[in-house]
Amino acid sequence: MTKTHLTRLQIIQAAKKLTEEFKKHLAECSECRDLVHFFSTFPVAGQVLLSEPPDSWTQKAIVVGKIPEKEGILGKFRARVIFDSWTTPQPVGIRGENGLSHRRLRFECRDIIVDIRAEKQKENWLFIAQAASDTINEILLKLDKRTINPDPDGLYQWTAKRPPKKITLLADKNEIELPELSWKKPRKK
Numbered sequence: 001m002t003k004t005h006l007t008r009l010q011i012i013q014a015a016k017k018l019t020e021e022f023k024k025h026l027a028e029c030s031e032c033r034d035l036v037h038f039f040s041t042f043p044v045a046g047q048v049l050l051s052e053p054p055d056s057w058t059q060k061a062i063v064v065g066k067i068p069e070k071e072g073i074l075g076k077f078r079a080r081v082i083f084d085s086w087t088t089p090q091p092v093g094i095r096g097e098n099g100l101s102h103r104r105l106r107f108e109c110r111d112i113i114v115d116i117r118a119e120k121q122k123e124n125w126l127f128i129a130q131a132a133s134d135t136i137n138e139i140l141l142k143l144d145k146r147t148i149n150p151d152p153d154g155l156y157q158w159t160a161k162r163p164p165k166k167i168t169l170l171a172d173k174n175e176i177e178l179p180e181l182s183w184k185k186p187r188k189k
Contacts, residue, residue, distance in 0.1 A: 006032045015039030074173040079109035081179055103183075109169075109176045111135055118163060118183075125163055129156040133171070142168040 006014065006025060014022040014036045026033040083106035101120040106113065116129040131139040131150075141148045141156045143164040148156045163183040169176040 005029060006035075011035045012039060075175070077109050077174060077176045079107040079112075079114065079169070079176050079178045081181075082106050082108045084181075105181070107178050112139065112169065112171060112176065114169065114178065116167075124159050124161050127156075127158050127160070127163075130154060131156070131169060131171075136171045138171070140170040142166075142170055 006022070006029075010022070011032060014026070014032075018026075018036075022036070026036060083104065085102070085104040103116075103118040105116040105118070107116075108114075112131060112133045114129060114131045116127065119126045129141060131141070132154075133139065139150070141150075143158065143160075144166050146158075147170070148158055150156050163181070165180060167178040169178070
């Protein structure tokens, strides 16, 4: 008995009544000794089982377990613009019409940073966005009524004839609305 541990049943028996055989084993095996001490200090083994709950309680517990989790939004937040390439003055050598066809935007809300790059092409706009967070794994991008998932590289890519009026992030049952932007470049005075 000294080379192996006691079985569960033997530990319960030893906790109830310590025989000479168990004493020898416990003198050499600290793990079994700790378990026997625990079961003798807290005598739950071999006790009468708790009575069965009433059927009505069981049925209520089953029903509660089947109630689907409420879907929807837990919190609504509004992001703020922290960078807009159309509002920052360009260096003298870069100014010109070319700046009108590209726009870089950066938004921030809580611990989420969203970068959007927009490029005006002949017939449509090309968009590439990235959302980064240290605490949220999955972020969906909602454009007006269309929802976009990130590609394997974590980028959201889409084209449209016009830029979206409303951009919203869906992250951990929170809705983060980006401010509505004007897509007409302000004229310089």
